Amino acid sequence: MPELPExxxxxxxxxxxxAGRRMMSATVREGRLRRAVSRDLPAAVTGRTVQSVGRRxxxxxxxxxxxQVIMVHLGMSGSLTHRRDGFDPxxxxxxxxxxxxxxxxxxxxxxxxxxxxxxxxxxxxxHLDSTEELKGxxxxxxxxxxxxAYLWQITRGRAAxxxxxxxxxxxxxxxxxxxxxxxxFRAQVRPTRPAGKVTxxxxxxxxxxxxxxxxxxxxxxxxxxxxxxxxxxxxxxFAERLRxxxxxxxxxxxxxxxxxxxxxxxxxxxxxxxxxx
DNA sequence: AAACATTCCTGCACGC
DNA sequence: TGCGTGCAGGAATGTT
Numbered sequence: 145m146p147e148l149p150e151x152x153x154x155x156x157x158x159x160x161x162x163a164g165r166r167m168m169s170a171t172v173r174e175g176r177l178r179r180a181v182s183r184d185l186p187a188a189v190t191g192r193t194v195q196s197v198g199r200r201x202x203x204x205x206x207x208x209x210x211x212q213v214i215m216v217h218l219g220m221s222g223s224l225t226h227r228r229d230g231f232d233p234x235x236x237x238x239x240x241x242x243x244x245x246x247x248x249x250x251x252x253x254x255x256x257x258x259x260x261x262x263x264x265x266x267x268x269x270x271h272l273d274s275t276e277e278l279k280g281x282x283x284x285x286x287x288x289x290x291x292x293a294y295l296w297q298i299t300r301g302r303a304a305x306x307x308x309x310x311x312x313x314x315x316x317x318x319x320x321x322x323x324x325x326x327x328x329f330r331a332q333v334r335p336t337r338p339a340g341k342v343t344x345x346x347x348x349x350x351x352x353x354x355x356x357x358x359x360x361x362x363x364x365x366x367x368x369x370x371x372x373x374x375x376x377x378x379x380x381x382f383a384e385r386l387r388x389x390x391x392x393x394x395x396x397x398x399x400x401x402x403x404x405x406x407x408x409x410x411x412x413x414x415x416x417x418x419x420x421x
Numbered sequence: 422a423a424a425c426a427t428t429c430c431t432g433c434a435c436g437c
Numbered sequence: 438t439g440c441g442t443g444c445a446g447g448a449a450t451g452t453t
Contacts, residue, residue, distance in 0.1 A: 146426065178428070178449075220427045259450045261427050304444060321426065369426070372453075410446070
């Protein structure tokens with residue numbers, strides 16, 4: 145489930161464990177991701193030192209000496225693990241260890257992605273914000289630019305379902321399918337509601353719970369259903385906090401009515417027909 | 422065996 | 438008409 149909380153968790157762990165380390169080599173075993181990994185990548189990063197690790201939306205940004213940044217997106221099924229002796233790969237299949245960076249302390253950063261919907265590229269830091277990937281992104285959901293006034297204004301007149309708008313990365317960057325369902329449950333708004341018909345009070349609740357859900361998920365290092373692992377190889381622990389996602393037919397934690405599932409914008413969505421209007 | 426955590430692209434409908 | 442925008446649908450892929 146690489147949505148924002150998963151990527152932010154990776155960032156925090158890597159910022160502690162990989163910062164200051166020098167990259168001794170990079171190996172691309174399988175470069176056919178969403179876009180092909182450039183052949184120049186190993187040469188561009190070898191010998192560089194990891195200065196810091198950032199994030200924009202669901203993109204992880206590994207900042208290197210020399211002004212280069214490795215931009216990583218985990219797609220649907222990707223993970224980036226920091227491995228040393230004794231590392232337990234958990235559910236990760238070594239056949240999908242596509243890219244590997246060897247660090248100067250003998251540890252390795254390994255990008256694993258079964259479905260290969262992810263992305264990895266090297267960009268000059270000065271050009272980061274003008275890349276195709278980042279330039280159209282909306283505000284960070286945990287930043288001050290994402291507020292009720294903004295969401296109110298951007299939803300007016302829109303016929304699309306509120307859940308689709310919330311997941312539109314140009315509207316707000318980082319909310320994916322799982323958290324969208326959870327946010328709307330807490331905000332008591334049905335995922336199918338036309339965005340333009342969501343009231344002021346509801347818009348305010350959506351913003352409030354977006355922040356609350358994402359913060360809580362970051363605190364639990366994300367959500368794991370199947371193979372997602374954080375950079376230490378551990379599953380995320382937000383899965384046990386999910387109130388509606390993947391719980392069709394089970395009782396609503398608030399009122400015990402059976403949770404329903406519905407397809408919105410080709411993505412499965414879950415809601416309580418009683419609590420959510 | 423149908424479903425799926427992501428993004429990107431196409432094409433249609435609509436309004437100015 | 439032509440252009441921009443909004444929106445829906447499909448595709449990429451391997452696993453369970």
